[in-house]
Amino acid sequence: MKKEILDKYKDRSDVIKALAHPARLFMLDYLSDGEKCVCKFTEELGLDQSTVSKHLAVLKNSGLVDFEKRGLNVYYRLKCPCIMNIFGCIETVNKSEK
Amino acid sequence: MKKEILDKYKDRSDVIKALAHPARLFMLDYLSDGEKCVCKFTEELGLDQSTVSKHLAVLKNSGLVDFEKRGLNVYYRLKCPCIMNIFGCIETVNKSEK
DNA sequence: TTACTATATGGCAAAATTACCATATAAATA
DNA sequence: TATTTATATGGTAATTTTGCCATATAGTAA
Numbered sequence: 001m002k003k004e005i006l007d008k009y010k011d012r013s014d015v016i017k018a019l020a021h022p023a024r025l026f027m028l029d030y031l032s033d034g035e036k037c038v039c040k041f042t043e044e045l046g047l048d049q050s051t052v053s054k055h056l057a058v059l060k061n062s063g064l065v066d067f068e069k070r071g072l073n074v075y076y077r078l079k080c081p082c083i084m085n086i087f088g089c090i091e092t093v094n095k096s097e098k
Numbered sequence: 099m100k101k102e103i104l105d106k107y108k109d110r111s112d113v114i115k116a117l118a119h120p121a122r123l124f125m126l127d128y129l130s131d132g133e134k135c136v137c138k139f140t141e142e143l144g145l146d147q148s149t150v151s152k153h154l155a156v157l158k159n160s161g162l163v164d165f166e167k168r169g170l171n172v173y174y175r176l177k178c179p180c181i182m183n184i185f186g187c188i189e190t191v192n193k194s195e196k
Numbered sequence: 197t198t199a200c201t202a203t204a205t206g207g208c209a210a211a212a213t214t215a216c217c218a219t220a221t222a223a224a225t226a
Numbered sequence: 227t228a229t230t231t232a233t234a235t236g237g238t239a240a241t242t243t244t245g246c247c248a249t250a251t252a253g254t255a256a
Binding site: 011 | 099100103104106107108109110111113114115117118119120121122123124127142143144145160161162177178180181183184185186187188189190191192194195
């Protein structure tokens with residue numbers, strides 16, 4: 001792929017890749033009403049704790065979430081809540097699909 | 099992953115996966131001012147024609163684009179132009195990243 | 197200090213994605 | 227009909243992603 005195009009779109013696609021998993025979409029949705037600690041995600045998702053931890057690391061590395069340690073727990077929160085706005089259009093796409 | 103969560107987020111993540119590649123993001127951007135035929139993408143991207151065709155098929159299968167055959171050419175177009183609105187937030191995420 | 201709890205990390209195998217080459221198909225033209 | 231052109235598809239190797247297990251780490255409590 002031409003370098004200019006890669007340079008222009010790579011950072012965007014990295015963020016979008018971080019969104020591109022059902023567990024991580026759930027996580028963002030779950031965070032939309034406030035911070036949650038890791039154990040909550042593990043409980044809700046029914047995935048191994050290590051798997052949850054890795055999904056959260058993907059979100060963290062993309063810049064979509066942030067976290068804070070308090071005692072034994074780590075609390076994650078949305079860094080750019082505007083991300084929740086994309087779901088409206090995504091639903092439109094799904095509904096228009098035939 | 100719990101079935102209810104997978105059921106709720108799988109369709110959304112499928113659309114987002116279709117967005118999650120620099121070449122496909124370019125394609126959508128390139129379509130934002132109107133339909134283009136396949137050869138145009140091949141020319142602009144500098145990728146093999148078969149690779150371009152497969153990327154377009156990913157966009158088509160997700161419901162993000164549609165196409166029409168006219169003569170020897172196939173013209174692709176945006177099906178849900180609202181998708182272009184997500185880039186503002188994505189850029190915010192990239193800029194906030196540290 | 198020792199034990200316990202919450203989270204992160206290393207390792208690995210399975211699955212999915214990507215890009216190319218070769219080739220098939222379909223429409224236009226000679 | 228035979229040829230040319232634009233696009234799609236099959237095959238495949240390299241890469242990336244995913245999810246689990248085992249284990250490491252850090253904070254708390256006994």
